[in-house]
Every structure is written in C-alpha cells, then in structure tokens.
Amino acid sequence: MAAALAPSVAGKRKPWDLQGRIHDLNERIKGLSGEKEQLSLENTARLQELERLAAELSEERTKNSELSATVSELQSALSTTEAKLNSVVSERSSLTLQLTSAAEQVQTLHRSLAEATGALAGLRLERLALMEARESLEAQRATLATDKEQLESTATALRAKATEQEAHLSASEQDRRALHNSLQELKGNIRVFCRLRPLLPAENAPQRPFLRLPDERTIEVLRTDPESQRETVLSFSFDRVFPSTASQAAVYVEVSQLVQSALDGYHVCIFAYGHTGAGKTHTMEGDEDDERRGIIPRALRQVFQTSQKHPHLTYTMVASSVEVYNETLRDLLVPPSQADKAPPLQLKMASKDGPVTLANLTEVPVMSAQHIDQLLQCTRKNRAVAATKCNQRSSRSHSVFCLDVTSHNTHTKLGCRGRLNLVDLAGSEQLSVSQSAGVRLREAQNINRSLANLGNVFLALSNRSGHVPYRNSKLTHLLMDSLGGNSKTLMLLNISPREDNIAETINSLRFATMVNRCHIGTARKHY
Incomplete structure (x- = not known):
C-alpha cells in the first residue's frame, strides 16, 4: 500500500501540468481513504483482540494468584514433608546404627556364649581333675599326718638329745676353760x-x-x-x-x-x-x-x-x-x-x-x-x-x-x-x-x-x-x-x-x- 501511495518518479508531472497533478492527488486521496478504512478495520480487530487478551490476562492473573497461593501452600507442605522426611531419615539412621550395634552385640554374645560353653566344659573337666587331686591329696595328707607325728616324735627326741649334747658341750667347754685357767694359774704365766x-x-x-x-x-x-x-x-x-x-x-x-x-x-x-x-x-x-x-x-x-x-x-x-x-x-x-x-x-x-x-x-x-x-x-x-x-x-x-x-x-x-x-x-x-x-x-x-x-x-x-x-x-x-x-x-x-x-x-x-x-x-x- 505504501508503494501505491508513492508517485512514480518516472511519471512525475511537469510543473506546469496542474490537472495531471490534481488527478494524481485525488488518486492519492482515494488510496489513502481505502488505506484508512483498512487501518480502521485492523485497529478495531486489534482492539477487540486487545480486550480479549486483557480479559485473558486478567483471568491468567487470577489463576496465577490462585496458583501462587497453591504453590505457597504446596511449598509449606513440602517443607513440612521434608522436615518429616529428614526426621524419618535421621530416625532410620539411628535405628540402623542401633540395629548394627545390636547385631554386633548379638554376635559378641554368641561368641561369649560359645567361649563360656567351652570354658564351662573345661571347668567341668578341671573340677573332675581337682576332685581326683583332692582325693589324692587327702590320701597324702593322711600319710603326711602320720609321717609328721613320727617326725615330731623324732624331732623331739633329737632336740632333747641336742640339748643334752649342747649342755654336755657347754659343760665340757666350761671344764676346758677351768682346766686351762688352772693350768695357767699353776704355770703362773x-x-x-x-x-x-x-x-x-x-x-x-x-x-x-x-x-x-x-x-x-x-x-x-x-x-x-x-x-x-x-x-x-x-x-x-x-x-x-x-x-x-x-x-x-x-x-x-x-x-x-x-x-x-x-x-x-x-x-x-x-x-x-x-x-x-x-x-x-x-x-x-x-x-x-x-x-x-x-x-x-x-x-x-x-x-x-x-x-x-x-x-x-x-x-x-x-x-x-x-x-x-x-x-x-x-x-x-x-x-x-x-x-x-x-x-x-x-x-x-x-x-x-x-x-x-x-x-x-x-x-x-x-x-x-x-x-x-x-x-x-x-x-x-x-x-x-x-x-x-x-x-x-x-x-x-x-x-x-x-x-x-x-x-x-x-x-x-x-x-x-x-x-x-x-x-x-x-x-x-x-x-x-x-x-x-x-x-x-x-x-x-x-x-x-x-x-x-x-x-x-x-x-x-x-x-x-x-x-x-x-x-x-x-x-x-x-x-x-x-x-x-x-x-x-x-x-x-x-x-x-x-x-x-x-x-x-x-x-x-x-x-x-x-x-x-x-x-x-x-x-x-x-x-
């Protein structure tokens, strides 16, 4: 349409051709009027489209507000859910650790039980051996008691004999000293x-x-x-x-x-x-x-x-x-x-x-x-x-x-x-x-x-x-x-x-x- 409104450079009127120039202007006015109507129609359509879009925008804004509120609610719910999830995860970790510890304790108890069972068996054997040893020692004790009585009797006799010999030795030593003293006195030295x-x-x-x-x-x-x-x-x-x-x-x-x-x-x-x-x-x-x-x-x-x-x-x-x-x-x-x-x-x-x-x-x-x-x-x-x-x-x-x-x-x-x-x-x-x-x-x-x-x-x-x-x-x-x-x-x-x-x-x-x-x-x- 712009090309139709522009005068042809090749067909440019001479300055002195007024009628031609008026004719050209009228043609141009007709073209512009058609163009105006066309633009008016387009403008009306666009205004209608704009109103529609404004209505849609308003509706979208309403929906957006509703969605924002929904998102806020969902985010709040999500935060609560995440907190619960974290708590559950933490509790799960704690329970997992407890379970692992309990499993280890169970294993330890199983080992201890096995060791205790083995030790108990050993103690039972040792108890049997000790009972046998005790019976043997009781028999030895009885024998030693008899030997002790005999040895004490012998020791008493030996002590008496030793005392007698010590007394005899002491008396002999006293006699020796007395005789030596007498000898020295007789010698006068x-x-x-x-x-x-x-x-x-x-x-x-x-x-x-x-x-x-x-x-x-x-x-x-x-x-x-x-x-x-x-x-x-x-x-x-x-x-x-x-x-x-x-x-x-x-x-x-x-x-x-x-x-x-x-x-x-x-x-x-x-x-x-x-x-x-x-x-x-x-x-x-x-x-x-x-x-x-x-x-x-x-x-x-x-x-x-x-x-x-x-x-x-x-x-x-x-x-x-x-x-x-x-x-x-x-x-x-x-x-x-x-x-x-x-x-x-x-x-x-x-x-x-x-x-x-x-x-x-x-x-x-x-x-x-x-x-x-x-x-x-x-x-x-x-x-x-x-x-x-x-x-x-x-x-x-x-x-x-x-x-x-x-x-x-x-x-x-x-x-x-x-x-x-x-x-x-x-x-x-x-x-x-x-x-x-x-x-x-x-x-x-x-x-x-x-x-x-x-x-x-x-x-x-x-x-x-x-x-x-x-x-x-x-x-x-x-x-x-x-x-x-x-x-x-x-x-x-x-x-x-x-x-x-x-x-x-x-x-x-x-x-x-x-x-x-x-x-x-x-x-x-x-x-």
Whole structure:
C-alpha cells in the first residue's frame, strides 16, 4: 500500500501540468481513504483482540494468584514433608546404627556364649581333675599326718638329745676353760690374747693376705724381702687368737671367767696393748651400743649383776680411775674444772714388797649398773685424746679403771677382797710415721718411754731377774701389784690388718710372745 501511495518518479508531472497533478492527488486521496478504512478495520480487530487478551490476562492473573497461593501452600507442605522426611531419615539412621550395634552385640554374645560353653566344659573337666587331686591329696595328707607325728616324735627326741649334747658341750667347754685357767694359774704365766681388728671403711684391703690365722691359738705373718723377694713366715702362738670377724661378745666370753675371779677375792688385771690405731680402745671401751660395748663396761656389768644373784653374799664396790699422761698421774673422776685445785696423786708403798696405793685418789662407791655407766662416761670425757697422722682419735695417755670388791658371807661370816684393774694403754708410735710435733711429740715420746719401761719389766720377769725395774715409770709402778705375782693378769694384744703397719705388728707380736713367757707366780686369794 505504501508503494501505491508513492508517485512514480518516472511519471512525475511537469510543473506546469496542474490537472495531471490534481488527478494524481485525488488518486492519492482515494488510496489513502481505502488505506484508512483498512487501518480502521485492523485497529478495531486489534482492539477487540486487545480486550480479549486483557480479559485473558486478567483471568491468567487470577489463576496465577490462585496458583501462587497453591504453590505457597504446596511449598509449606513440602517443607513440612521434608522436615518429616529428614526426621524419618535421621530416625532410620539411628535405628540402623542401633540395629548394627545390636547385631554386633548379638554376635559378641554368641561368641561369649560359645567361649563360656567351652570354658564351662573345661571347668567341668578341671573340677573332675581337682576332685581326683583332692582325693589324692587327702590320701597324702593322711600319710603326711602320720609321717609328721613320727617326725615330731623324732624331732623331739633329737632336740632333747641336742640339748643334752649342747649342755654336755657347754659343760665340757666350761671344764676346758677351768682346766686351762688352772693350768695357767699353776704355770703362773701372764695370759695373752691376740685380736686382729677389721679393716675400716676408709681403708683399702692389702693386695695379698699377709696375716693368716691357722687356728684359734696361732697367727702367722708373711713377710717378703724387698731385695730377694723371698717370703718368710713368722709364726706366733698365744692363749687365744681372735679373727677380724670376732664380735665384742665373743672376745668377752673368753675374758669373763677371769673377771669372775675378782668377785672370788683375787686381784685381776686386764690390759690392752698395741700400736696406735690397732683397736685397743674399741676392745676395752667400745661404744654405747650394746653389741659394740667393750670389755670394761661388760666386765663391770658382769661384776655388778653377779653380785646381785647370791642373797647370802653382800658386796661393796668402790671405783676409781687414773690416767698416766706425760708421766703425770691424773684422777679421771675429778672434773677438769677442779683438777687444778685437787691435791696431786702420789704413789705410796707401806713396805718394800707391800701393795701400791695412791694418795688423794677419788674413790666412788658403786650403787647400780647405771652408776657404772655414768662413771665410764666421766672417764672417757676427761681422758686425753687427740688426732695424729696414724689415728684420727688417738689415746694420748694410759688409763687404769679400778674396781675394789669386798664380799661378806652372812652364813659363814667370812669375806674376801678382790680387785679388778682394767687398763687401756696408749698406742706405741713410730715418730717418723706419726710426724708428731710440739705437744703431740712430747706425748708420743713419753708414751714410747713408758711402754719401753713396761717391756723392760716383762723382760726382767721373763729372765727371772732379781731386780725388776717397776719404778722406772709411773705406769709400771702403778701396775706393780698386777705384774708382780699377786694377780691374775691378761694382756689383750691388738693388731692392725694394714700392710703398711707390718713392722709395728711384728714388734707387737714379739713383745706379746715375751710377755706370754713371763712367770709371775700363782695368784693368792685376799681375805
């Protein structure tokens, strides 16, 4: 239609052809009018179509609203359904797990049941075996009960026999000691015991054993010549030799019979000899522990306890204690604070051969065993002790603890007077080894001098010389009664296990051998 309305370019009128041009315009108007009608019809149709579409749109909108509401409801229902589904799924999972667990438990129970069934069968078999074993054991028990009765009867008989044999052995040992004591008294010799002390914790054992104890009466020293490397065996015999393992009690058993003599009216002297560090003070004093008590506290306790056993005998005991320090007599029962004010001790003799007495000596009556312990503590506290190169705690004096015992028999009206002298000698020292100087040097010189004088006394006694030099030192003068034949005398030689002390050990053993040969006569009872 647009092509019909457009004038043809080829048929364009000339400007001067008005009629033609009017004709063309009329034609054009007709075409436009037809076109208008056509457009009007089309417009009407389109308006109708638009109204229809609007109605349909309105209807669709209504449906859409309804569908939206339905969708919302369905979505809500779907959410609820999904929630229920999730819950059901979760519950299903839980139930599945429970079912799986239950199935496993069932399997476990089945296995346990099978095992229990097997174990029950085993237990039944074991029960049967145990019942059989029980019957067997009952039979054995009956047999053993019979055997036990027989063994108890045999053991009772053996115990009785053992007791009888022990009593016989003890009696035999007592007889042996009594006979040995009588033999020694008849011989009139000074008895000598030798004790080897054990190594101290700080000491090293010798590379080779140089001391041997073949029996209870012999000790051997193995000495090697440094040049020829020749080994020499020196053998020494004494009344008793104690090994390093001997306890304080074992040593005292051999001494106790001699201590008893003091209660029987005899003078008894027990003294310890040996070089510094050989264990003299340990043997004589020991320490406060009961098992480690030495001879002095054990002897004094024995005397006191024995004196309490006989109701018809009354005893009076008086104790004193003296030390010889640098050739000076000191009273150990006088406190050090009062020592300067106390009168000096003086050795006196009533006659040429009379007993030796000490003027101005403190004498304390003994009332109990505890009193004895107190006196011993007092003497230990007051005694001169110091450290040297040879010994950490060296006794620098000789000490003599004396207990005078007077007994009275209320039946016979008779009495006797005994004396117990317990002597702890200071140790001999080689000055080149001890390296003493000053006060220690003077102490060592006096100790060695007094021990040398003691050796001279024993030498004179051994040679049965007409003159015995008792008065050459305070120590020998003080012990004159114990060494001069009116006493039962025992020397306890103490030696060290250290090889570097071998020279002092040999000298001590030779000295003790000389002492053992000394004849001092038979002791007399004092009434």
